Amino acid sequence: MLAPFSRILLCYDGTPEGQRALRCGAMLARQLQAETHLLSIMDTTCWSNGFGVLASASFEMDERDARKTLEEGIVRLHAWGVSAQGHFEVGSAVEHIARLAHAIHADLIVLGHQPQGVFARWWTGENHAGLLDRVPCRVLFEVADSLVD
Numbered sequence: 001m002l003a004p005f006s007r008i009l010l011c012y013d014g015t016p017e018g019q020r021a022l023r024c025g026a027m028l029a030r031q032l033q034a035e036t037h038l039l040s041i042m043d044t045t046c047w048s049n050g051f052g053v054l055a056s057a058s059f060e061m062d063e064r065d066a067r068k069t070l071e072e073g074i075v076r077l078h079a080w081g082v083s084a085q086g087h088f089e090v091g092s093a094v095e096h097i098a099r100l101a102h103a104i105h106a107d108l109i110v111l112g113h114q115p116q117g118v119f120a121r122w123w124t125g126e127n128h129a130g131l132l133d134r135v136p137c138r139v140l141f142e143v144a145d146s147l148v149d
Contacts, residue, residue: 005107005138007035010084011097012073017112021142022073025110026080036084037104038077040070043093063090098134106137113141 010025012018022038029036042063070088077084089096101109132139 005032005034007104007107008032008037009097009101009104009106009109010036010038010073010077011093011109011111012038012040012069013112014069014072015112017142019076019112021110021112021140022076023080024140024142026077026082028108028110029082029084030080034107035104036077036082037087037100037106038070038073038084039087039089039097039100040066040073041088041093041096042066042090044091066090094130094134097131101135101137106135108137109135109139111139111141113143 005028008025008029010022010029012022025036028034044059067088070086074084074086087100089100097109097111100106
């Protein structure tokens with residue numbers, strides 16, 4: 001019998017909601033022995049036009065932090081007994097999650113959500129519900145109210 005989810009995409013941003021989603025996704029991936037991918041995105045949709053010296057320095061710091069978040073996620077997954085391929089992208093979170101989900105033929109996407117948090121902007125403005133309309137699989141949202149380690 002085939003597992004219902006053989007390829008799982010975990011989206012991780014280091015927030016408490018992201019940590020909870022990572023743990024949930026890791027436990028599911030381990031139990032199902034699913035191929036696991038971890039995606040960290042430096043979402044640039046909030047950056048303004050016209051980069052100055054300060055904006056460039058801030059961009060580099062944000063990119064470094066996002067890459068560190070990906071490394072942290074991989075370490076956590078390994079500690080929980082899950083091997084994952086890491087992916088890092090810069091740009092629109094909705095676009096990159098959808099693109100990677102299609103590319104790896106994901107059966108499930110797991111991500112954290114807080115109504116007023118980082119992921120909230122994905123559901124507002126021109127990208128309202130854009131992710132759900134663009135992915136070929138199910139999406140599991142974890143909502144956290146406390147830190148998970």
